[in-house]
Amino acid sequence: MLQILSVIGDKWSILVIGQLRDGTLRFGELHRAVKGISQRMLTLTLRQLERDGLVTRTVHPSVPPRVDYALTELGTTLLDSVVALGHWATAHRQEITTHRRRYDAARRP
Amino acid sequence: MLQILSVIGDKWSILVIGQLRDGTLRFGELHRAVKGISQRMLTLTLRQLERDGLVTRTVHPSVPPRVDYALTELGTTLLDSVVALGHWATAHRQEITTHRRRYDAARRP
Numbered sequence: 001m002l003q004i005l006s007v008i009g010d011k012w013s014i015l016v017i018g019q020l021r022d023g024t025l026r027f028g029e030l031h032r033a034v035k036g037i038s039q040r041m042l043t044l045t046l047r048q049l050e051r052d053g054l055v056t057r058t059v060h061p062s063v064p065p066r067v068d069y070a071l072t073e074l075g076t077t078l079l080d081s082v083v084a085l086g087h088w089a090t091a092h093r094q095e096i097t098t099h100r101r102r103y104d105a106a107r108r109p
Numbered sequence: 110m111l112q113i114l115s116v117i118g119d120k121w122s123i124l125v126i127g128q129l130r131d132g133t134l135r136f137g138e139l140h141r142a143v144k145g146i147s148q149r150m151l152t153l154t155l156r157q158l159e160r161d162g163l164v165t166r167t168v169h170p171s172v173p174p175r176v177d178y179a180l181t182e183l184g185t186t187l188l189d190s191v192v193a194l195g196h197w198a199t200a201h202r203q204e205i206t207t208h209r210r211r212y213d214a215a216r217r218p
Contacts, residue, residue, distance in 0.1 A: 010119075010120075011119075050212065051208065051209055051212040051213070052205045052208055052209060053204065053205060053207075053208030053209075053212075054205075074201065074204060074205075074208075077197065077201070078197055080193070081190055081193040081194045081197055082194075084189070084190040084193065085190045085191075085194070088186065088187055088190055092183065092186070095162065095183060096161045096162060096183075098162075099160065099161055099162030099183075100160055100161060100162075103159070103160040103162075104160070
């Protein structure tokens with residue numbers, strides 16, 4: 001359970017899986033879509049998702065080579081929970097930010 | 110979005126929130142319930158959840174003092190997605206483990 005959650009309960013994995021909900025994306029497209037992720041972190045995240053059988057990686061022998069990423073059937077079964085988590089985060093962002101400010105202010109020396 | 114997911118998209122937060130679904134728990138009960146978490150990591154996780162307004166911390170002036178943790182109303186709204194993610198992880202654990210073995214075997218030198 002813990003090892004599984006290490007991957008799916010990771011902010012980058014959640015954001016990458018969320019971006020792939022509408023279909024195949026290239027590495028560069030994913031990199032632009034997932035704000036704030038470095039190329040290296042995106043590579044590592046995609047490798048983990050591929051290793052877990054959640055994402056496929058397809059290399060097209062063009063010049064330059066094109067690399068496509070897509071959710072597998074297993075990855076798609078995870079989509080509902082991931083999208084729900086993303087919606088929750090968007091809906092409650094302001095509320096959480098307010099809580100954080102209040103918490104930090106109460107503890108300021 | 111990213112800052113919010115840093116907290117809720119964290120394996121320990123997910124496990125702690127899941128454990129609090131049935132009501133209040135003491136620190137020691139949570140520590141036993143969340144397998145593999147250290148006392149320090151549990152303390153840090155609970156502090157973050159409290160800061161985000163997802164968990165309340167109640168200190169009872171007994172000897173020794175008793176500290177209770179419970180989900181707030183906001184924390185409860187997160188529960189469905191978190192429980193869904195947990196169920197998914199449990200249901201697909203074997204499948205993912207198989208994928209990992211196959212992936213690693215294919216890349217062994």
